Amino acid sequence: MQSQEIHQYWSSRFAFLLAAIGAAVGLGNFWRFPYMAGANGGGAFVLIYVLCVLAIALPILMAELVIGRRGGLSAIGSTRKLALDEGHSAAWSLIGWVGMIGSFLILTFYSVIAGWIIAYIPMAGSGVFDGVTAETSEAAFDDLLSNPLVLAICHSTFMALTVFIVARGLHRGIELAVQILMPLFFIMLIGVVVFSWIAGDVRSGLTFLFSPDFSKISVEVVLQAIGQAFFSIGVGAAIMITYGAYLPRDTRIPQASLIIVLSDTGVAILAGIAIFPIVFAFGLDPAQGPGLIFVTLPIAFGQMPFGQVYGTVFFVLALFAALTSSISLLEILVSWGEEHRGWRRRATAIYAGTAAWFIGLASVFSTNIWSGYYPLGMFDVFREKTIFDLLDYITANFMLPLGGILVSVFAGWLLSRQLTLDELGMSDGPLFKTWRFLLRYVAPICVGAVLLYLTGIADFWNK
Numbered sequence: 359m360q361s362q363e364i365h366q367y368w369s370s371r372f373a374f375l376l377a378a379i380g381a382a383v384g385l386g387n388f389w390r391f392p393y394m395a396g397a398n399g400g401g402a403f404v405l406i407y408v409l410c411v412l413a414i415a416l417p418i419l420m421a422e423l424v425i426g427r428r429g430g431l432s433a434i435g436s437t438r439k440l441a442l443d444e445g446h447s448a449a450w451s452l453i454g455w456v457g458m459i460g461s462f463l464i465l466t467f468y469s470v471i472a473g474w475i476i477a478y479i480p481m482a483g484s485g486v487f488d489g490v491t492a493e494t495s496e497a498a499f500d501d502l503l504s505n506p507l508v509l510a511i512c513h514s515t516f517m518a519l520t521v522f523i524v525a526r527g528l529h530r531g532i533e534l535a536v537q538i539l540m541p542l543f544f545i546m547l548i549g550v551v552v553f554s555w556i557a558g559d560v561r562s563g564l565t566f567l568f569s570p571d572f573s574k575i576s577v578e579v580v581l582q583a584i585g586q587a588f589f590s591i592g593v594g595a596a597i598m599i600t601y602g603a604y605l606p607r608d609t610r611i612p613q614a615s616l617i618i619v620l621s622d623t624g625v626a627i628l629a630g631i632a633i634f635p636i637v638f639a640f641g642l643d644p645a646q647g648p649g650l651i652f653v654t655l656p657i658a659f660g661q662m663p664f665g666q667v668y669g670t671v672f673f674v675l676a677l678f679a680a681l682t683s684s685i686s687l688l689e690i691l692v693s694w695g696e697e698h699r700g701w702r703r704r705a706t707a708i709y710a711g712t713a714a715w716f717i718g719l720a721s722v723f724s725t726n727i728w729s730g731y732y733p734l735g736m737f738d739v740f741r742e743k744t745i746f747d748l749l750d751y752i753t754a755n756f757m758l759p760l761g762g763i764l765v766s767v768f769a770g771w772l773l774s775r776q777l778t779l780d781e782l783g784m785s786d787g788p789l790f791k792t793w794r795f796l797l798r799y800v801a802p803i804c805v806g807a808v809l810l811y812l813t814g815i816a817d818f819w820n821k
Contacts, residue, residue: 368604369529371609374609374614375614375618376533378614379540380686381597381683381685382621382683384468384680386586386589386592386683387590387622387626387629388625388651388676388679389471390586392629392630392634392650395407395567395630398574398578398579398583400574400634401565401569401570402572402574402575403582403583404627404630406575406580407586407626410583410587412619413796413800414584414796414801415587415588415591416615418593418765418801419593419615420611420793420797421766422596422597422598422769423599423611423614424611424773424782425440425599425602425769426600426601426605427603427611431603432690432696432697432698433457433600434455437451437452440773441768441772444772444773450764453596453764454599456761456764457594457596458596459757460594461597461690461691462687462710463717463752463757464687464749464753465687465718466715466720466721466749467718467750468683468684469684469714469715470721470722472512472684473509473514473516473722475673475677475680476512476515476516477502477508478652478656479674481656482656482666483667485666487657487660487666488660488665488666490656490657491657492641492642495653495654495656495660498656499652506722506723510719514715516680520684520688521711523535524692525708527703535681535685539678539679539681540678540679543675546672553632553658554631554632554633554658557635557639557658558635558638558639558658559638562634563633563635563636564631564634567627567631567634581808584805584808586754588805591619592686593761594762595690595758595761596761597686597687597690599765600686610783612783612784612789633654633655636654636657637650640657659672688710691706691710720745724744728745731744733745763801763802763805763806766797766798766801766805770798770802771798778790778794
């Protein structure tokens with residue numbers, strides 16, 4: 359079916375910012391960032407991460423919003439339309455395809471992680487964490503991961519919530535959800551930080567986060583930082599191209615992009631400030647891994663007054679933050695289905711969500727009945743990686759960076775200077791030239807180096 363322009367727009371600049379921040383702020387900030395920092399040297403990782411966000415992710419984010427607003431279509435439709443308008447091949451729609459497939463795969467395991475949060479809500483409310491120790495907290499998390507039935511129910515519940523919101527549309531679904539959920543999340547996060555400063559080892563936590571040990575900086579740390587920047591902010595996944603299609607002309611892309619990036623990075627750092635003082639106060643391992651938030655925070659909730667209420671509210675709001683990201687991942691597919699196939703929004707949301715739910719069951723089983731199954735174990739880089747691990751690794755370190763490279767080349771080299779100036783609302787001065795330089799050279803070269811490293815071509819860098 360011939361593509362038609364999307365005529366829906368965000369009701370306000372504030373609504374767009376909340377939706378875009380909600381898309382960026384999610385499990386990547388308070389689940390993935392803390393354990394990535396813990397496993398990669400703390401402050402050294404944080405320093406490289408912030409540099410990657412500003413020099414790589416921010417320019418690409420701006421480019422994605424330019425493509426989305428100028429194209430006014432789905433991610434696939436917008437890239438195809440702009441390529442043809444600028445006299446280039448329609449094959450550049452590959453940008454949209456890479457982003458859409460990557461987002462779909464992320465959604466399949468993202469929903470599983472969000473299911474862990476759902477499982478923790480009744481645990482916190484029933485007093486399971488009262489007086490919990492590090493050992494019993496770890497045991498409770500391990501028991502959850504070993505129960506495929508509970509995980510499947512929680513995964514199904516989260517996916518159903520995501521489908522319900524997206525099926526209601528841009529205004530009655532996505533906007534309404536983020537306008538309620540995001541402010542509550544920020545309030546609760548600040549509260550957790552305050553408690554962490556009262557009950558935790560603040561000095562050790564802040565030293566770990568903000569005193570970089572440069573001996574820890576390696577190619578691997580840079581690789582992980584770039585991957586985290588992409589995963590957290592969501593560039594390369596076509597989310598911002600899709601959201602940009604709903605962006606009215608009176609919204610300034612540079613300022614909006616900076617607000618989104620600063621908000622996302624601020625939440626990630628606040629999550630670290632909230633978690634690591636507790637980690638050191640109770641003698642836990644900061645490099646514990648993906649279960650860090652599910653092991654350390656219950657200890658705090660079990661020690662504080664009104665911990666049952668506080669813990670329950672925290673995990674509910676963590677669920678809210680996960681939802682604001684998951685709806686953006688599903689919206690990419692729904693936008694494409696409506697535009698290119700003429701499908702009704704509700705049916706498209708249900709079909710796409712069901713497909714993601716079904717594939718997500720493989721990630722559910724990866725922590726229990728399929729825990730010893732490593733489908734690509736014959737390759738060294740994938741050795742001992744379950745299906746869950748593979749989806750996380752491939753999307754964060756392959757597909758999102760590939761999408762970012764394609765966007766940076768497309769917007770930096772193929773879109774005309776005048777087009778990007780018009781969309782950005784900037785003069786042809788130092789700021790625009792800096793953005794274009796970062797987009798043309800720094801972003802693709804740095805992200806390309808990540809891909810070369812992952813394929814093994816650049817192994818000599820470690821020697």
